[in-house]
Amino acid sequence: MWLSRSKLSVVGLGLLVIGLATAQNSAQRQSVDVRRVGHHLACKCGCPDTVATCAMLECSFSNPAKQKIFDMERSGVSDQVIIDSFIKEYGDGIYRADPNSFGWIIPYSALAIGVLVIVWFVRRYYKPGTAAAPEASSLPPEALDRYRDQIEQDMAHLD
Amino acid sequence: MIIALTSLLAVVMVVFVISVRAKDLPQPEPVSPFEHLDERKASIYENLRDLQFEYRVGKLSDQDYQQTKLDLQKELATVMAEIDRVKAEIAAGRIPVPAPELVRPAAVARKPEPTKYVCPSCKAEFQQPLKFCGDCGKPMKAAKA
Amino acid sequence: MENIGALAVLLAFCLAIYAIAGSVAGKLRRNLFLIVSAERAVYGVWFLVTVASAILVSALMTGDFRISYVAQHSNRAMPMVYKFTAWWGGQEGSLLFWSWLLSSYAAVVVFTNRHKHRDFMPYVVAILSAVQTFFLILNTFVVSPFQMLAVDKLITAVPDGNGLNPLLQYPAMAIHPPMLYLGYVGFVVPFAFAMGSLITRQPGDGWIHTTRRWTMVTWLFQSCGIVLGAGWAYHVLGWGGYWAWDPVENASLLPWLGGTAFLHSVMMQEKKGMMKVWNMVLVSATFFLCIFGTFLTRSGVVSSVHAFAQSPIGKFFVVFLALGIAATIYLILDRLHYLKSESQLESVVSRESSFLFNNLVLLASCFAVLWGTLFPVISEAVSGEKISLDKEWFNQLMIPIGLFLLFLTGVGPLFAWRRTSSDSLRRNFMWPGAGALLLVIALLAAGMRNFYALISFGFCLFVAITIALEFYKGSKSISAKSEMNLARAMLELTHRNTRRYGGYLVHMGIVLMFIGFTGGAFNITRVDDMKTGESVRIGSYQLTVNAVHEGENDNYMWQSAAIGVVKNGKSLGVMEPESRVYKASRQPTHEVAIRQRPNEDLYINFAGVNGDRATVQSYVFPLVSWIWIGALTLIFGTLVALVPSKVKREYARTQVVGITRKHVAVEK
Numbered sequence: 022m023w024l025s026r027s028k029l030s031v032v033g034l035g036l037l038v039i040g041l042a043t044a045q046n047s048a049q050r051q052s053v054d055v056r057r058v059g060h061h062l063a064c065k066c067g068c069p070d071t072v073a074t075c076a077m078l079e080c081s082f083s084n085p086a087k088q089k090i091f092d093m094e095r096s097g098v099s100d101q102v103i104i105d106s107f108i109k110e111y112g113d114g115i116y117r118a119d120p121n122s123f124g125w126i127i128p129y130s131a132l133a134i135g136v137l138v139i140v141w142f143v144r145r146y147y148k149p150g151t152a153a154a155p156e157a158s159s160l161p162p163e164a165l166d167r168y169r170d171q172i173e174q175d176m177a178h179l180d
Numbered sequence: 181m182i183i184a185l186t187s188l189l190a191v192v193m194v195v196f197v198i199s200v201r202a203k204d205l206p207q208p209e210p211v212s213p214f215e216h217l218d219e220r221k222a223s224i225y226e227n228l229r230d231l232q233f234e235y236r237v238g239k240l241s242d243q244d245y246q247q248t249k250l251d252l253q254k255e256l257a258t259v260m261a262e263i264d265r266v267k268a269e270i271a272a273g274r275i276p277v278p279a280p281e282l283v284r285p286a287a288v289a290r291k292p293e294p295t296k297y298v299c300p301s302c303k304a305e306f307q308q309p310l311k312f313c314g315d316c317g318k319p320m321k322a323a324k325a
Numbered sequence: 326m327e328n329i330g331a332l333a334v335l336l337a338f339c340l341a342i343y344a345i346a347g348s349v350a351g352k353l354r355r356n357l358f359l360i361v362s363a364e365r366a367v368y369g370v371w372f373l374v375t376v377a378s379a380i381l382v383s384a385l386m387t388g389d390f391r392i393s394y395v396a397q398h399s400n401r402a403m404p405m406v407y408k409f410t411a412w413w414g415g416q417e418g419s420l421l422f423w424s425w426l427l428s429s430y431a432a433v434v435v436f437t438n439r440h441k442h443r444d445f446m447p448y449v450v451a452i453l454s455a456v457q458t459f460f461l462i463l464n465t466f467v468v469s470p471f472q473m474l475a476v477d478k479l480i481t482a483v484p485d486g487n488g489l490n491p492l493l494q495y496p497a498m499a500i501h502p503p504m505l506y507l508g509y510v511g512f513v514v515p516f517a518f519a520m521g522s523l524i525t526r527q528p529g530d531g532w533i534h535t536t537r538r539w540t541m542v543t544w545l546f547q548s549c550g551i552v553l554g555a556g557w558a559y560h561v562l563g564w565g566g567y568w569a570w571d572p573v574e575n576a577s578l579l580p581w582l583g584g585t586a587f588l589h590s591v592m593m594q595e596k597k598g599m600m601k602v603w604n605m606v607l608v609s610a611t612f613f614l615c616i617f618g619t620f621l622t623r624s625g626v627v628s629s630v631h632a633f634a635q636s637p638i639g640k641f642f643v644v645f646l647a648l649g650i651a652a653t654i655y656l657i658l659d660r661l662h663y664l665k666s667e668s669q670l671e672s673v674v675s676r677e678s679s680f681l682f683n684n685l686v687l688l689a690s691c692f693a694v695l696w697g698t699l700f701p702v703i704s705e706a707v708s709g710e711k712i713s714l715d716k717e718w719f720n721q722l723m724i725p726i727g728l729f730l731l732f733l734t735g736v737g738p739l740f741a742w743r744r745t746s747s748d749s750l751r752r753n754f755m756w757p758g759a760g761a762l763l764l765v766i767a768l769l770a771a772g773m774r775n776f777y778a779l780i781s782f783g784f785c786l787f788v789a790i791t792i793a794l795e796f797y798k799g800s801k802s803i804s805a806k807s808e809m810n811l812a813r814a815m816l817e818l819t820h821r822n823t824r825r826y827g828g829y830l831v832h833m834g835i836v837l838m839f840i841g842f843t844g845g846a847f848n849i850t851r852v853d854d855m856k857t858g859e860s861v862r863i864g865s866y867q868l869t870v871n872a873v874h875e876g877e878n879d880n881y882m883w884q885s886a887a888i889g890v891v892k893n894g895k896s897l898g899v900m901e902p903e904s905r906v907y908k909a910s911r912q913p914t915h916e917v918a919i920r921q922r923p924n925e926d927l928y929i930n931f932a933g934v935n936g937d938r939a940t941v942q943s944y945v946f947p948l949v950s951w952i953w954i955g956a957l958t959l960i961f962g963t964l965v966a967l968v969p970s971k972v973k974r975e976y977a978r979t980q981v982v983g984i985t986r987k988h989v990a991v992e993k
Contacts (some may be wrong), residue, residue, distance in 0.1 A: 063711065074715040118710040120718050124700050128693035128722060135685040142681065146599070148669035168257035176228060186332045193336055193373065197343065197365045205357050206440050214979035216529025220598070220667075222976040227596060227742070237798040240741050241748040248743045251671060263979050 055090045058100050062086065062107050063115050071117055213270065217263050224256045327392055330380035331471040334421075337373035337428070338461040340366045344454035352447035360447050364435045367450060370457060371432040374425045381418060381470050385411050391482040394418055394470045400488035400909050402879045407489050410499040414489045416623060417470035419502065420638075423619070424460040426503075426510045431457060434514055442531065448521035456513050459645045467638050488909035491881070495561050501553040505577055508547030509615040512580060514539045515587075516612035519605055523656055526663045530594055533604075537591075538967060544588060545963040547581045552956040563915035563930045565850070565944045567952065570719035575698045576618035579691055583611035586687035593680055596742060598667030602657065603684075605664065609653045614691075616646055621698070672744035679737040686733060690726045697722060728780055731839050734832050735788030738795055756794060761787035781843040788836045792829045799826075820971040827966025834962055837955030844925075844948025854938040864945040866927055867891040871899065873939055881905040881914075886931040886939045890920070902931035902941075923950050 059073030066075060066082040072090070075083035086107070093103045107115055212218070231252065235245040344366035351359030381394070385408050390396045398411040398418065413419040431453040438446055464470070473480045492498070515536040522532040554574065555567040568574060587607040593600045624639030657664070670677055697719055704712045739745075739753040761783040768779055796815055804814035819826040853861050860869035871887040885903035889896065900918035907914065913933075920927040925947040932940040 060715075070715060074717075114711070116711065118704075118712050120700075120712055120714055121704075123704070124697070124712070124714065124718070125722070128689070128696050131692045131696075132685070132689040132726075135689055139681045139685060143670060143673060143678070146666060146668075146670045147673065149671065165254060165257045168260045169253055171260070172253055172256050175225065182326075182328050186329055189329065189333065189373075189376070190336055193340065193369050197340065197362055197369050200358050200361045200365065205361055206443065211444070212978065216531075218976070218978045219529050223595065225976055231742070233799075233802070234741060237802045239739075239749065239753060239798070241746050241752070244741060244744055244746050244749050248671075248741070251743060255668070267979070 054094050055087050058090050058094070058103050059083070059087060060119070061100075061104050061117050063117050065111065065115070213266055214263055217259055217266070221256065221259050221263070224252055224259065228252050228256075326380050327384065327389075327471045327473065330377045331465075331469060333373040333377040333380075334424075334461060334464045334469070334471075337370045337377070337424075338458065338465050340369045340373065341454045341458040341461055344370065345451045345458065348447035348450040348454070360450075363447070363450055363454075364439070367428075367431050367435045367454065370454075370461075371428040374421070374428045374461075377464075377471075378412070378421055378425045381421060382409060382412050385409065388486070389482075390484070390486055391473055391480055392470075393472045393474045396474060396483050396486040398486065398489055400486040402909065403488055403494070406499060407494050410493075410502075411489050413502045413506070414493060416638075417464075417468045417472070419506075420460060420463050420468055420623075421470050422503075423506060423510060424457065424464050426506055427453070427457050427460060427513065430510060430514055434517075438535070442521075442535065445518075445521035445525040445527060448524045449517045452517040452520050453513060456517075459641075463638055463641060467641060485909070488907070491905070491907040491910060491912050491914050492561060495557060497553050497557045497560070501550055501557055504546050504553055505550030508543050508545075508550050508577075509580065509619060511539060511543030511546060512584065512608075512612045512615050514543070515608050519608045520653070520656065523605060523660055523663075526660060530598075530601075533591055533595060540584070540588060540591075541963060541967055544581070544584045545960065545967075547577070547584065548956070548959060548963070551577050551581060552953075552959075556953065559949070560917065560919070561914070563917050563942075565848075565917075565928050565930070565942075565946065566716075567949075568716075570694075570697065570714075570716050572698050573622050575694050576621040578694055579618055580611050580614040582687050582691035582694070583607060583614050586684050586691070587611055589680055589687070590684050593677065597677070599670075599677070601664040601666065602661065605657050607684075609650075609657075613646060613650055613653075616642065616649070620646065674740065674745050674750070676737065676740045676742045676745075679733060679740045683730075683733050683737060686726060686730045690723060690730065693722050693726060694719075724777055727839075727842075728777070728784060731781070731784045731788060731835070734835060735784065735791045738791060738829070757787045757790040760790045775846045778843050778846040781839055785836050785839050785843070788832065792833050792836075795829055796826070817971075819965060820968075823968045823970045824966050827962050827964070827968070830962025830965055831959050832962075834955045834957070834959030837951045837958055839955075841948050841950065841952030841955060844946065844951070847947045849945040850942075851944075852932075852940065852942045854935055854940050856938050861941075861943070863943045864925070864927075865892050866897075866943075866945070868929070868941070868943055870939050870941065873934060880909075881907045884931070884934060885916075886941065888918070888929055888931075888941065890927065900927075900929050902929045904931050904933050921950050923954075924948065926950060 056073040060071050062072040064070050064072050064075040064080065064083045064086075066080045070083075072083045072086045090103055093106070104116065228249065231240075231245065231248055234240050240248075344363045347359050347363030347366060351357070351363060381392075384392050384395050385399050386405065388395065388399065388401055388408075394415060394417050395411075398415040399408050403411075411418065413422040431450075434453065435446075435450060438449075442449070474483060475481060515532075518532040518536045522530075551574075554577065558569070559565070559567040587604065590600055590607060591604055594604050620639065620642035624642060697714055700714055701712055704710060735757060739750070739757075741749060764786045765779050765783040768782060773779060796818065799818045800811055800814035803809070803818055804811050807814075807817075809817065849864050851861065851863055855861065855870045857870050857872060860867055862868075867890070869889040869891070871889050873884060873886050875882070875884040877883065883903050883905045885901050888900050888902070890898065890900055897920065900920065902918040903916040905914050905916065906912070915930055915932070917928060917930045919929075925945055926949050928944040928946055930942040930944075932942055934940070
């Protein structure tokens, strides 16, 4: 699944750089072009996907829609016109915008805020060198020694 | 038929829920005032053991081991000091002797406490008379608590 | 009978309210009778919901088509097993199933704790019953499963029902929902104990010890449920994927991520008495994510392939969630001082820090999934534009986070508690680091250029070596000390601390699953319209359509293609993918043919006949089997962690007159 995306971008890059047709076989180019437009159209078969990503095999909506996009592209119609014609037919609801950067910023800024929280937490509780519990520092050394004997004894007893 | 069944169901449920008799009440275990201190102590001992094990398998440098061990011992000492403090408070009568928080209704008679046998040297208690203390191993004359 | 069912649910609702009121009043007024009576009410609720469920199930089994739920979700031709599973096949029934599971859990909790935790059990009962009441409100007043079909107030029956969705007539699908629900519902128990302990300001962390097993079992159920769902998608849906970031899938992943974070961070509290507030927040968040997941699945807020139909229950969930979250936040804020940390951080480079990062990444991924799931709704509300977020978007967002998490899985155990000097670090990092680096270089040399795949394989080996070393070093030490061979020493080691080494096994399972996920980077796909006798090449396989057959039975009509498979000149036999159309629902389904091998799966789907040609979708999925192997390892590891440790060390308690328990048992 990861590859499909990276492959796609590689293919897209190839299209840009090499200057189309010669390098690509027609089936691949077809699918790239149809998917690009299909991404902007919701599939109406009941799935949450777009025409480009609907995974149903005999999808009653996305398959004819893909064919229609392909036919229109072949007759030289621009992407926007194809999308507009779908909107005209099915209403505004069919249009799907590209994921905007907002969708990306929020999760990663949440991550950043999390890092800040950790930094705060570490600062708040970081006490290098001292014994852990706050009361420990108030414990007189001779008391510590008294208990240490008992601790050593207990530990030996346990092992 | 159906009306009879439904009313039966309802009545059975209500009776089951309402009819709590005195002997159905659970005998709650009294909670020691040292409960969480003891648990804390035990968990620090466990940490010490883990530390020793990690050191033995070679995951820790000497310095880390010594330092962490010292820290844990200090923590343990703190908990033990706290236990001693609470003991002193109880002895002085400042903290009431533990009793179940929810007092049973007076109608229910308490069972008499079973006789206890206490070790004179370590104060451990046993249900039956013993020649030697099961805890510290010292000889023990059967003394009643 | 259906009247009795409806009445039983109504009575259960009344009893649940009584249980809340009784236990709180009993606690406040110190009336033991009232408290015990409220606990009885919990058993009563279980009995009544069981009666109602039994009536519904028997109606499904016998085909009582006067009940609209039965008419909608079963039919005469369905096998008995699926008639039973129709209990949770639709909205009304599955909510009743929820209620039933919850009441069973509550009854078990009340029974096992009837002598324990007397001081906060009343609140546990109250909280469990409050959640129960909410679901019983839905069962009784909003989506009753005992709705009758009627024409002009005259109850009528239809001759035959619609039947269960044929896609769901599959063994894994029969147990997938119960597993998920067991996981969803189970988290209410740790939550109730945490809140009970918080309300009564218990010293110590008794609630953690009491609910540790609950949490693990619940987590296990959730994991099983998620994997079964993925396996079902892979084997049944016919598009070759196992995870599509569908809202409903995400809904099950959210509490799993929260629960995983909780299982880890709770160790900080047990070991050092730190992060008490955080653990309260996590256990509550996980519980509310469970409820939220149920809400997502049922309300139709986000459209999804397997969401239930639009229904009015959404607003009930919103109100319940809002009230519950508000109350929880208030409780935690009000008792912050009681949740004070008992320790400090001794060093920034320590196990403690690795836990902090583990929590960060788990929660960040939880948030990212939540965000992605709700983003279409949010963006539509804000800008009025619907946005397409598909699997690729989620993959781009989640892969880096997932890889970082994998890395932490390996790094965590290398850090020691409290402090880790650079000396110790070097010692622990050397072998895993060197191994991972070598693997990446070897893969680069072999021509692999996929960035994420390289990183992922490297981390997988890194973590695997770390875990192997943990087992090896530990058992070597034991075998040296007590003169047993290494294999027995390893068993001994695991048995001594099942929780830790079971946990490592779970990590190993995750590593194996990541190997499977990474294989997805090398999938091959093709779709062909093939005449009989025609062949195509995919990967190293040569596929030839030998023949197309068709037929029908009571339940469905079918067509199948016999496809001969040849690899490197050697015949591998014939694979027969099938496509069906179910008569009752007129729904097409696909029985894919899969040749599963550890290195790759050959996956063939027969999409149907197009003129004189068979439409064949063929895929090669490298390493996908490792996902299932990893899942089995994960389950095994969790089971190991659930086995009580062999050594239960007992520490002397401080002696108090009148207290009989003499030892603190520490179970690892």
